Amino acid sequence: MxxxxxxxxxxxxxxxxxxxxCFGVTRAINTAEQELRRGALCCLGDIVHNGQEVARLEALGLQTIDNDELRSLPPHSRVLLRAHGEPPSTYWIAQQREIDIIDATCPVVKKLQDRIRECYETHKNDEPQPPQIVIYGKAGHAEVIGLQGQTNNTAVVIEDINQLDRIDFSRPIYLFSQTTKSVEGFNTLVEAIKSQISNLKSPIALEAHDTICRNxxxxxxxxxxxxxxxxxxxxxxxxxxxxxxxxxxxxxxxxxxxxxxxxxxxxxxxxxxxxxxxxxxxxxxxxxxxxxxxxxxxxxxxxxxxxx
Ligand code: SF4
CATH class of the missing domain: 3.40.1010.20 (4-hydroxy-3-methylbut-2-enyl diphosphate reductase, catalytic domain)
Structure with a gap:
């Protein structure tokens, strides 16, 4: 202290x-500072959820853009992807428009995206019903949008136990968590899902993955x-x-x-x-x-x- x-x-x-x-944000900001020394740089969305830090980097030349602006950038513009990560559609748009991506997605988030994508690809054609991927997270949060994108936007997002009605309890459940949610909240959610399952006439499978970042x-x-x-x-x-x-x-x-x-x-x-x-x-x-x-x-x- x-x-x-x-x-x-x-x-x-x-x-x-x-x-x-945290490590992921430090890495993204260091990358932005290095790349700004090499020339013009845009960042898709606020580089960090802190207005003062965004303003500091914008004063160094960083231009914050949204998804519509990404679609109208000239070829070979340089765009940094922040620590929260992006859905596959962003990479696809960048490729179509010949935009140079500087990917500062936090490695912890990247690994989570890969796990969710692998789970989706492995199980999407399961019989008699494909399972559902549930993400414990904040709907509309940049990281969650990136995670949903790994499932072709089929994943269900729930913020807490009050949204259990969003889950289809007739299908197996694969549960993951946004990296910044609380461990306590995740454990409470798992117990609530288990309790609902135990009351079913035909119990379903639950695979819960605690993917909360320990940072x-x-x-x-x-x-x-x-x-x-x-x-x-x-x-x-x-x-x-x-x-x-x-x-x-x-x-x-x-x-x-x-x-x-x-x-x-x-x-x-x-x-x-x-x-x-x-x-x-x-x-x-x-x-x-x-x-x-x-x-x-x-x-x-x-x-x-x-x-x-
Ligand atoms: S996953 Fe952890 S280290 Fe990475 S940006 Fe999120 S909080 Fe930071």
Missing amino acids: VNNKCPNGKLLVTIDEHSGF VANRVAQLQEFARAQDLVIFVGGAKSSNARVLYNHCLEANPNTLFVSSPDEVEEFLQQRGLTGSSCLKIGICGATSTPLWLMEKCKERIQNEC
């Missing part, structure tokens, strides 16, 4: 050493321990990041005095609202998601030290 005391000795601001970019899952215990040791926790994350929301909720569970912010300005507002400027003795912890850059947490820390 990096500790810092204000000159009055009353404030202790600590940045959680385990917070910040995220292992952070929960560390983060909660860190949060418990603070008087106040500032969780820094992008509004669009599902990983940030999951980790924030774990922090909140460990310390109800936890605030979600996306920028140093929000930190300042919060401190003023709570009358914490020129404060009494206070331990403030700063932490973030796998998509939160260290420089942003450092800026939040500076802002607290300037305010208090």
